[in-house]
Amino acid sequence: MTYSEENYLKAIYHLSLTQKQGVSTNAIAGMVESKASSVTDMIKKLAEKELVIYQKYQGVMLTDKGLLAAKMIVRKHRLWEVFLVEKLDFAWDEVHDVAEELEHIKSEKLINKLDAFLGFPTEDPHGDPIPDRNGNIVKVEKQLLSEFEVGQTGICVGVKDSSSSFLQYLDKQQIALGSKIKIIAKESFDMSLTIEVEKKHMIISNKIASNLFAKIVS
Amino acid sequence: MTYSEENYLKAIYHLSLTQKQGVSTNAIAGMVESKASSVTDMIKKLAEKELVIYQKYQGVMLTDKGLLAAKMIVRKHRLWEVFLVEKLDFAWDEVHDVAEELEHIKSEKLINKLDAFLGFPTEDPHGDPIPDRNGNIVKVEKQLLSEFEVGQTGICVGVKDSSSSFLQYLDKQQIALGSKIKIIAKESFDMSLTIEVEKKHMIISNKIASNLFAKIVS
């Protein structure tokens, strides 16, 4: 599989997690930063290789083969991210672009040895699950902080948006994976939240709360 | 720089280490496994970018800029090889192809952090020197075992050929980097050597001896 084919597969995979029907040409184009016409070309190629099912104008869906291939790319991406953060001391907002390249290195032996070296992690530095060598994913109970009720407490376990600017905002506010967060109040006008983190109160917008995953603890 | 451009640069670099004049089109074609006409095309592109100096029919030479770029690729290749062997437990005959891919990952930060993680190694698993971040290479005193005199003793410090088959032969004979080797006799008919390694005597052909680097110790 080429570098480009892998990127398309990955894009289709990520999009299909939220769209239960076929993934649209335009959505893919947005994700891989190309034009719809280029996507149509590539989709045909992927369909020939039986990685996706494609019907003109109806969007695409991954086949079992395509799904597994996509998961293996995601596995590589996330394992490399763990390596960069845990072993090379990268910050969590710096790893995405490098992992984007590393994920295309073709060696099963490499990735399985890396997995072992890292101690078979199940989540990447942003709290996203790492598929195992068979494509199995451990689902963790979690919900968006914006869905918490006032009075509830959670442990931050992931981010929905892993853009550098969002992650740096969290660093600045000293919110990290593992932080205990209590919902003190919710403003009904804009859905902003007053939360308590490390004994300090702060206000976060609904947009922030909608991009933070937490696990309820009480 | 593209993947392909990097491979050509690296090939020219390796060839220019043994050829003090311009590197020939055919030699490059052999190294990158392409045809002479393809090499001519690529050379023109590299010349436009001022990475090589090129005169029709006269071969190519690296410019300072090209030399530094080539050394950085070699640096990456060899650091990744160290990583694979030291950290991921690959055998020294398994690392080349994977490193061949890893060397193209574009991130200075990555490679410098990897360098630090590995403890700033100066040699790769085959005894080849690793250029530092400025392109400086530590030269180690060494010579081919085939050039040793009878009675001399050396420590094996590198291999000239790092093909899997040669490395596996050495493994089988229990010759590794660091092995102490004494020349017991040299057969004048075929230049084969009787050597002593770890108290055991064995005979190695001239071809083997011509691909093993050692440092004289007495």
Add this chain to the structure above:
DNA sequence: ATAAAAATTTAGGCAAAACTAAAAATATAT
């Protein structure tokens, strides 16, 4: 010195992956 051999370059093409512009299909809105 010159003919033959080898190496190199040029010319013309191909495949992958992208693009623009135009055509076709589908979705939306009044």
Add this chain to the structure above:
DNA sequence: ATATATTTTTAGTTTTGCCTAAATTTTTAT
């Protein structure tokens, strides 16, 4: 329901890196 808007596909190009075949230059051998 039908006109309009949006989405998707098709058709035709471009660029990169490779190829083959032919032409040219350099090297080698007599």
